[in-house]
Amino acid sequence: MTDEEYTIADEIVARARIHAREVCDAHELAIDRDALEWTVSERARRRAGACRWHPDRGAATIVLARRAYEAYDWSEFAAIVRHELVHAWEFQQFGESGHGPRFRDRAAALDAPRHCRSFSEPRYVLRCRDGNCEWEATRHRASKPVKAPDRYRCGVCGGAYEVEHVASGRTWSTASGYGGAKAALGAEW
Template identity: 75%
Template sequence: MTDGERLTLADEILARARIHAREVVDEYDLAVDLAALEWTVSKRAKRRAGACRWDAARETATIVLARRAYERYEWPAFAGIVRHELVHAWEFQRFGESGHGARFREAAARLDAPRHCEEFADPRYVLRCLGADCDWTAKRHRASKPVKAPDRYRCGACGGSYEVEHAASGRIWTTASGYGGAKAALGDDW
């Protein structure tokens, strides 16, 4: 860093994550090749606190960490996300694939890494089954096809129809025209 340069929040996130990764590799004897590991920060991520991508041609794993998750979580929780993604990197480097199966669960438990991360952003939409005995719900951050036209889809659990709620306003619709009406009515508050 030269005089006049300022560190960004992304720089802070990456520095802390890299330091923690070195500590984890040493402490838990996790066979991750840190030299073949790249790091980046996503400013856009709203659902996933982290991700690990594998480039088989380069044999390089890239860990992507969400800036919003870093801002929302305390460091111990965010460090758990780093450990979670390190398990994926280890699996990719060693086996060429990664998932959340038994091998992942065993390694994650050894590192005290969460199997799944808590949500760090409130959903924009909530889908709910209207079936009498069904309690299926799903959260969405984007206006997916089922959000825009719920009448064209059925509940995966019971086959019933469902409704969609715009979380911020409480407006509910069950049809494509209902979606359009809610969007028009809310205008700038959409």
């Protein structure tokens, strides 16, 4: 491979593999690295990493987001690699993985976060309409609560909420309001 053929994805995978080897050796994390695959997502906008289990092959694939690599400094990105390594370890050892007590214990030992900070701006913000409540949540996709906010309630007080399209500032609190905002914005949606 020449220098011209070397891509940012190659760099991400190379650095992640080196870090994984160091982490596994230093913490005696029993991962079969031969059954560990790596890939880079060019599309991911909110998830910095993921670990997919292939039980038929006994292999785990760690997917790392290019945008997260570009947004974080190395120490923060390396923590994401450690987070995904814990998932790979759980899959290989137990055939399943989550964010429960076993995960939390192993992640703490590796100084891996349970969740990562967002590396992209949300497309929508959900906000409670009750003036005494400060609840808000963000979304990157037009999920059901974004499309039909009148069917859902605030995560704190149970009151109604509204949705804001961040780029335009347009808000709605009903399914028809969502449709109207989308139609009004057209190509800017």
